Amino acid sequence: MVITVILCVLLVLFLLNVPIAFALIVSTSIYFLFDDSFSSTVLIQRMVGGIESVPLLAIIFFMTAGVLMNYTGITSRMLRFAEVITRPLPGSLAQVNVVLSTLMGGLSGSNIADAAMQSKILVPEMVKKGYDKSYATVLTAATSLITPIIPPGIAxxxxxxxxxxxxxxxxxxxxxxxxVLCLIFMIYVHFHAKKYNLETENKKKFSAKEFFVSLKDALLALLLPIIIIGGIRFGAFSATEAGAIAVFYALFLGLVVYREMTLKQLINALVETVYTAASILIIIAAGSAFAWVLTLEQVPQQMTVLMADYISSPMMFFIIxxxxxLIVGMFVEGNVSIIILTPLFMPMLEQYGIDSVHFGIFFIVCISIGTLTPPLxxxxxxxxxxxGTKVEDFIKHSIPFLMILIIAAMLIAFVPGISLWIPTIFS
Known part of the structure; x- marks a missing residue:
């Protein structure tokens, strides 16, 4: 009964466009009106406890590093490198869009930041080359979804x-x-460019010298994901310490190597980080309290029993x-989905014998798809x-990209090796 009331209140608050964090706090507080065994101070304790964690600092550090990267001149160097390696391909500027999303995903960890940056830089240039503005916008949005699963993705x-x-x-x-997502998008862009005759003329191939010059400029940035993953894998530092190293590395590139970051830009970057981090942390705090209520009422266990009674196949479980x-993603922001749904799914994974790492990649891809769909x-x-694209035009052009992403999610689900091959090699 109480869970039904809480969920109804949460849904109403969502429909009233109340900020997600506050909607979670209000709906969770309803629980304490029904249960006298807990003081209302428990809500505050659960919220504080939800963000009182050293591993959680990794989010703040990597977020800071990603923001700092935008002020170091790395973006322009990455863009130049992507332009060089995609020049011979049909639809080369659209290919740049895909490759740059993949490269920047290893630096910023934030798909919204990457989508915003490329919308400002690449979409106007694509329109000049004859691309439909709506198509260019959707491509930028869709390729930014590579970011959450490329390390060090915040998700x-x-x-x-x-x-x-x-x-x-x-x-x-x-x-x-x-x-794999990058490759699938590049293949789609290739055929779309051929069909609509976009940048299909013969172009001068890049020389070895041009390639290595552009690679040299981008190399220091490309080394960051390698340093992070290698350091964590070989036990040199934890994920949280890797985030701190990423911040130091970004400052080193911006202030010492490239020398393109001014004191004013540094201050702006830190202020931007505070705003972004605060919005995420309050959602985590509120979501932790909400998840605690669900666990207290044994919702995860009940859902596990319900799923086991009706679904016997892991494959069917993935489809469901x-x-x-996909439905949840239309109404609930991705970070909130992770906070609320992860504790619900974990017992189910044990029931079906699904690896939690494998499921995590699938889970993040699925909830990311919702960032492209209305109403949220x-x-x-x-x-x-x-x-300046109309939402209805965006929706029309997004259909093939949504199909690609759904196929990719199913591929990740049904071929565990795509997610588990590299962790197995380095285990």
């Missing part, structure tokens, strides 16, 4: 923290699926979860507002 850290899963293994598991997450669609609204 990977959150899932690992909430589900008590090795963040180092999740970082390793995200590499190959991220590259995919459909469920954070990535959709971010890119549309920057490029």
């Amino acid at each position: 990977l850290i959150m899932y690992g923290y909430v589900g008590n899963v090795s963040i180092g293994k999740l970082f390793l598991a995200g590499i190959l699926p991220g590259l 979860i995919l459909i469920f997450l 669609g954070t990535i959709m609204f971010t890119t549309c507002s920057i490029t």
Whole structure:
């Protein structure tokens, strides 16, 4: 009874467009009106306890590093490198969009930041080359979804923290699926460019000298994910310490190597980080309290029993979860989904014998798809507002990309080796 009331209150608050964190806090507080055995101060304790964690600092550190990277000149160097290696391909500027999302995903860890940055830089240039603005906007939004599963994706850290899963293994598991998504998008862009005759003329191939010059400029940035993953894998430092190293590395590049970061930019970057981090941390705090109530009422156990009674096949389990997450993603922000749903799914994974690392990659890809769909669609609204694209035009052009992402999610689900091959090699 009480859980039904809480969920109804939460749904009403969502529909009233109340900020997600406050909607969670209000709906969770309803629980204490029904249960006198707990003081209302328990809500505050659970919220504080939800963010009182050393591993959680990794999110703040990597977020800071990603913001700092935008002020170091790394983006322009990455863009130049992506332009060189994709020049001979049809639709080369669209290919740059895909490759740059993959490269920047290993630096920022934030798909919204990458989508916003590329909407400002690449979409206007693509329109000049003859691309439809809506298509360019959707491409930018869709390719930004590679970021959450490329280490050090913030979503990977959150899932690992909430589900008590090795963040180092999740970082390793995200590499190959991220590259597979990149390849699938590049193939689609190739055929789309051929069909609509976009940048299909013969172009001068890059020379070895041009390649190595652009690689040299981008190399220091490309080394960051290698340093992070290698250091965690070989036990040199934890995921949290890796985040601190990433911040130091970004400052070193911006202030010492490239010397493109001014004191004013450094201050702006830190202020931007505080705003972004605060919004995420309050959601984690509220979500932790909400998840505690669900666990107290044994909702995860009841859902596990219900699923086991009606679904016997792990394959069917993945299909049901995919459909469920696509619907949830339309209404609930991705970080909130991770905080609330991860504790619910963990007991089910044991029931079906599914690896938690494998499921984590699948889970993050599925909830990321919701950022492209109405009515919430954070990535959709971010890119549309920057490029001036109508939402209805975005939705029309997003259909093939949504199909690609759903196929990719099913591929990750049904071929565990895509996620587990690299972690197995380095275990």
